[in-house]
Amino acid sequence: MILIKLGGSVITDKSEYKKFNREQTARLCAEMAASGRGLIMVHGAGSYGHVLAKQYQLQQGLQDFRQVPAAAQVQHDVRELSLQVTEEMIKVGIPAVSVPPGSCFVMDNGRLLVKDPESIKALAHIGIMPVLFGDVVADRSKGFGICSGDQAMEALARIFRPDKVIFVSDVDGLYTADPKKDPNAKLIPEVSGDMLDKLDSELTVADVTGGIRGKVEEMLNICGNDGECILVNGTVPGRLLALLKDEDVPCTKVRP
Numbered sequence: 001m002i003l004i005k006l007g008g009s010v011i012t013d014k015s016e017y018k019k020f021n022r023e024q025t026a027r028l029c030a031e032m033a034a035s036g037r038g039l040i041m042v043h044g045a046g047s048y049g050h051v052l053a054k055q056y057q058l059q060q061g062l063q064d065f066r067q068v069p070a071a072a073q074v075q076h077d078v079r080e081l082s083l084q085v086t087e088e089m090i091k092v093g094i095p096a097v098s099v100p101p102g103s104c105f106v107m108d109n110g111r112l113l114v115k116d117p118e119s120i121k122a123l124a125h126i127g128i129m130p131v132l133f134g135d136v137v138a139d140r141s142k143g144f145g146i147c148s149g150d151q152a153m154e155a156l157a158r159i160f161r162p163d164k165v166i167f168v169s170d171v172d173g174l175y176t177a178d179p180k181k182d183p184n185a186k187l188i189p190e191v192s193g194d195m196l197d198k199l200d201s202e203l204t205v206a207d208v209t210g211g212i213r214g215k216v217e218e219m220l221n222i223c224g225n226d227g228e229c230i231l232v233n234g235t236v237p238g239r240l241l242a243l244l245k246d247e248d249v250p251c252t253k254v255r256p
């Protein structure tokens with residue numbers, strides 16, 4: 001089984017509040033269906049989550065009751081995004097159901113706890129793909145917190161023990177600097193934990209979950225002692241499909 005995350009930067013325009021990229025999402029869903037591989041999918045929140053979350057500093061937890069309506073609005077918005085994503089999956093023949101982390105799980109001090117995975121396991125068992133996503137989730141110590149899709153990936157990797165873990169974003173992989181700003185940035189084909197400190201990763205769009213650095217940290221978590229995670233560009237047609245068919249494509253492999 002392959003665990004795959006469609007990043008917020010491929011399914012939305014992260015610079016504009018609630019701008020869904022339906023065309024790109026539909027193509028990526030078609031590539032997943034065409035691969036014929038058994039998949040579990042997660043998606044990011046993109047501009048349905050990060051814009052308001054940043055404005056109201058939701059990643060800090062509950063500090064001021066003016067944040068409460070914003071937390072509810074973000075939960076509403078990411079569900080709206082998720083239903084649009086699962087709609088595209090169903091259209092290409094993948095039976096998928098959106099499972100909002102904020103309504104089934106809790107966090108503790110910023111970490112997602114999935115104590116009882118029975119419902120998501122049971123869905124997968126009967127062939128329905130449970131789709132988790134970045135969400136606002138109740139937090140035992142902070143009132144609420146932001147659970148990134150990357151954290152949901154970590155939880156699902158523990159539950160399903162996938163053969164392959166893929167993160168789909170809008171860049172070919174991890175670079176020495178942001179490739180959108182630095183024309184001399186070089187793609188790093190393989191990354192290990194000790195390289196993280198040297199990484200130049202300034203944020204250019206609203207992102208409350210640590211941007212590319214947070215993602216690589218979560219990928220290293222998922223790798224544990226001997227796993228591997230792959231970061232690949234979903235904006236290039238056919239690239240995800242090629243990777244799912246085990247072909248060589250430009251990407252970054254993250255290893256411990």
Ligand code: ATP
Pocket residue numbers: 006007008009010014043044045046149168169170171173174175176177178179180199200201202203204207209210211212215
């Ligand atoms: P989300 O986490 O919202 O689901 P995502 O998974 O698509 O989104 P981002 O967190 O937006 O990923 O990270 C990808 C972005 O990181 C790219 O668009 C790129 O511009 C930016 N970036 C910054 N520094 C780097 C770097 N050193 N290497 C690669 N990308 C970088």
Ligand code: IP8
Pocket residue numbers: 008043044045046049050053074078133134135136146147148149150208209
């Ligand atoms: O897009 C962020 O999840 P991500 C979730 O996977 C929210 O980083 C609500 C901003």
